[in-house]
Amino acid sequence: MTIDTTSTRPEAEDNRPGMLERPLSRVLRPDAEGSRLRGRPDLYTAYKQDMALLNTPAKRNAVVLLVVATVLAAFVLPNDLVVLLSTAFVLCIGAIGLNLVTGYAGQVSLGHAFFVGVGAYVAAVISGPTDGRLLGYGFSFLPLWLLAAGVVTALVGAVVAPIALRLKGLYLAIVTLGLVFLGEHIFKEARPITGGPGVGRPAAVPSFGGGEIASGEVWGLVFLSRAQQLYLIVFVVLVLLAILGRNIARSDLGRAFSAVRDRDIAAEVIGVDLVKAKVLAFVLSSFYAGVCGGLLFTIAGFVDPGSFNLLLSIRFIAMVLIGGVATISGSIMGALFVALLPRVSLEIASRIPESIGVDEILLEGILYGVLIVAFLILEPRGLYGLWVRVRNYWKAWPFSY
Amino acid sequence: MEIDQTARFVQMLSDGLGNGAVYALLAVGFVVIFKSTGVISFAQPALMVVGALSVSIFGQALGLPYWVAVIAGMAFAAVVALVVERVALRPMVGRPPFVAAIVTLGVDIVLRNIANRIIGPTPAQMGDPFGFSTVTFMGASIQQRDIAAFLIGMVLVAALFAFFKYSRTGLAMRAAAFDQEVALVQGINVGTVFALSWALAAMLAVVAGVFLSAEAGLSQTTFTSAFKALPAIILGGLDSVGGAVIGGIAIGVVEAAFATYQGTGTGQGLSFLGNNFATVSPYLVMLLVLLFKPFGLFGTPEIERV
Numbered sequence: 171m172t173i174d175t176t177s178t179r180p181e182a183e184d185n186r187p188g189m190l191e192r193p194l195s196r197v198l199r200p201d202a203e204g205s206r207l208r209g210r211p212d213l214y215t216a217y218k219q220d221m222a223l224l225n226t227p228a229k230r231n232a233v234v235l236l237v238v239a240t241v242l243a244a245f246v247l248p249n250d251l252v253v254l255l256s257t258a259f260v261l262c263i264g265a266i267g268l269n270l271v272t273g274y275a276g277q278v279s280l281g282h283a284f285f286v287g288v289g290a291y292v293a294a295v296i297s298g299p300t301d302g303r304l305l306g307y308g309f310s311f312l313p314l315w316l317l318a319a320g321v322v323t324a325l326v327g328a329v330v331a332p333i334a335l336r337l338k339g340l341y342l343a344i345v346t347l348g349l350v351f352l353g354e355h356i357f358k359e360a361r362p363i364t365g366g367p368g369v370g371r372p373a374a375v376p377s378f379g380g381g382e383i384a385s386g387e388v389w390g391l392v393f394l395s396r397a398q399q400l401y402l403i404v405f406v407v408l409v410l411l412a413i414l415g416r417n418i419a420r421s422d423l424g425r426a427f428s429a430v431r432d433r434d435i436a437a438e439v440i441g442v443d444l445v446k447a448k449v450l451a452f453v454l455s456s457f458y459a460g461v462c463g464g465l466l467f468t469i470a471g472f473v474d475p476g477s478f479n480l481l482l483s484i485r486f487i488a489m490v491l492i493g494g495v496a497t498i499s500g501s502i503m504g505a506l507f508v509a510l511l512p513r514v515s516l517e518i519a520s521r522i523p524e525s526i527g528v529d530e531i532l533l534e535g536i537l538y539g540v541l542i543v544a545f546l547i548l549e550p551r552g553l554y555g556l557w558v559r560v561r562n563y564w565k566a567w568p569f570s571y
Numbered sequence: 572m573e574i575d576q577t578a579r580f581v582q583m584l585s586d587g588l589g590n591g592a593v594y595a596l597l598a599v600g601f602v603v604i605f606k607s608t609g610v611i612s613f614a615q616p617a618l619m620v621v622g623a624l625s626v627s628i629f630g631q632a633l634g635l636p637y638w639v640a641v642i643a644g645m646a647f648a649a650v651v652a653l654v655v656e657r658v659a660l661r662p663m664v665g666r667p668p669f670v671a672a673i674v675t676l677g678v679d680i681v682l683r684n685i686a687n688r689i690i691g692p693t694p695a696q697m698g699d700p701f702g703f704s705t706v707t708f709m710g711a712s713i714q715q716r717d718i719a720a721f722l723i724g725m726v727l728v729a730a731l732f733a734f735f736k737y738s739r740t741g742l743a744m745r746a747a748a749f750d751q752e753v754a755l756v757q758g759i760n761v762g763t764v765f766a767l768s769w770a771l772a773a774m775l776a777v778v779a780g781v782f783l784s785a786e787a788g789l790s791q792t793t794f795t796s797a798f799k800a801l802p803a804i805i806l807g808g809l810d811s812v813g814g815a816v817i818g819g820i821a822i823g824v825v826e827a828a829f830a831t832y833q834g835t836g837t838g839q840g841l842s843f844l845g846n847n848f849a850t851v852s853p854y855l856v857m858l859l860v861l862l863f864k865p866f867g868l869f870g871t872p873e874i875e876r877v
Contacts, residue, residue: 278669341861351798536684
């Protein structure tokens with residue numbers, strides 16, 4: 171946007187003589203923070219404004235509205251929907267993680283389910299009861315085990331990352347696929363930690379100092395059920411990690427990721443540290459996966475070692491592709507979409523006559539596949555791309571461009 | 572009880588070679604598609620299941636003789652593969668190979684969900700003439716299924732080599748694999764080559780699927796065995812048909828060796844690796860090989876220019 175110096179003049183100073191003799195830089199930046207001018211909300215007068223996370227009033231208002239609505243939803247929605255949405259928020263965290271490594275840095279990982287599993291078990295072991303048949307240390311303070319789940323999984327990611335340094339493209343995809351199969355085997359066999367297949371173990375125990383989170387009055391103010399409390403906690407974690415993800419993406423590290431994705435040799439030539447970028451992509455993605463794993467099973471309260479299979483990895487890939495590659499908001503949209511898909515297919519299946527023999531499980535499976543294929547062929551930018559199309563249409567309305 | 576070590580070894584080897592030949596067939600299918608289109612088709616397991624299921628239906632429900640049913644199943648899978656290629660993969664020409672690979676993953680989910688629903692909880696029987704019958708050789712009882720799988724696998728691979736080497740179509744496929752644009756200029760219909768390689772890969776997968784489900788039948792989990800062809804092609808290198816055959820057989824033998832010699836019971840041999848480690852051992856081998864040879868044993872290293 172070009173800057174018209176005559177109209178950017180602050181109105182309060184309009185009648186002061188000698189205004190136009192001020193140095194140009196002061197006119198371009200009316201004050202240090204570059205405050206927005208009245209009546210010209212889309213005019214950026216500072217680089218900082220242009221690069222702000224919420225750079226338009228519409229975005230700011232929409233985000234505030236969305237956050238308020240989401241918090242209020244905890245009190246309005248029926249219990250099963252609150253649980254469903256909490257699970258969806260946790261999946262959002264995992265999807266952001268996968269999008270960092272696969273979307274931004276271009277390192278195809280089909281092994282996300284393995285990292286989610288590591289996170290789930292680290293959290294469960296740290297917070298689990300000390301006296302049970304399974305390994306547990308009884309530290310049920312939620313921020314502690316959540317952080318530990320993230321950090322330990324990130325370390326595992328750092329161990330796997332060197333493989334990504336040697337391989338690229340489809341070779342990496344196949345190797346990470348092997349990681350899922352190996353991980354599934356390890357989870358099934360490490361009985362003292364996971365309880366073994368078909369038996370499983372209780373998931374991480376959430377608490378804030380006192381006893382395990384349970385339905386009851388919070389701070390003596392309002393009665394909240396366990397599901398509602400977890401919903402709010404998970405939402406806060408998601409918002410924090412989404413902002414972190416967005417900031418990583420627009421920092422120098424995020425730019426390095428994009429450069430590596432687009433052409434890694436060219437990136438190296440212009441001075442991007444390939445080793446650092448690739449390892450950090452895996453580490454960050456694993457951190458998100460670990461946090462996701464720690465929370466994912468806490469809502470249901472139970473982990474089965476068979477959960478971390480190829481299908482879970484494919485679900486994460488589907489979230490990223492359906493939502494939008496290399497966008498944080500897209501990851502969230504995609505994860506919500508995929509998490510709500512079972513519910514949607516249940517609704518659709520109940521309307522199909524039984525004689526056709528299509529039930530919700532079959533329908534859900536087919537929908538996953540069809541949606542992945544359809545989005546990749548028709549709208550590779552995913553839901554985010556659809557949103558951009560709608561936005562651009564209305565931007566120029568009533569003209570076509 | 573004293574176990575005859577020779578017999579045990581021969582037994583292990585025959586199991587390994589039989590399964591290895593099956594993996595080799597699947598792996599060659601992967602390589603044929605990769606060479607001509609540059610895409611790893613994750614839909615191979617689904618095509619295998621769909622084909623083997625149709626063999627079972629043709630043989631059991633329609634009462635066709637076994638070999639006729641196998642041929643019919645191969646034809647059916649080839650048709651499915653052609654449809655998949657035309658509908659889902661052709662629009663992806665010119666897009667990054669990873670994206671096309673994910674499309675095949677989507678296709679795999681759709682096909683497999685439908686096939687699993689038809690299979691149901693009880694495995695579908697192939698009606699094959701081998702069953703559990705065995706031949707005794709050097710004290711080991713070798714399954715006829717393994718012998719048949721190895722022989723038929725090797726014959727098919729040899730036929731495929733001959734096809735690539737001596738037929739005009741095979742030459743066209745090699746040309747398209749070498750350079751698509753130049754092949755186009757030479758008057759080769761590259762689209763036909765793509766379709767043909769998908770059909771070929773599907774037919775190979777069906778033969779593999781028929782042997783994989785020869786004893787226990789085709790169940791909802793049989794498809795996981797098809798993924799073991801991936802370590803095989805990684806071992807051999809993504810673009811080497813010969814490498815895929817060697818890789819497949821090597822994976823089969825490694826798996827059988829782990830199954831035979833790992834030892835069960837606590838504190839014995841390699842038992843700390845856990846029960847059924849054999850089924851995931853191919854992936855471990857793959858990881859180790861890739862750490863030292865990033866393009867497999869026989870693959871062509873990519874030379875990149877900026």
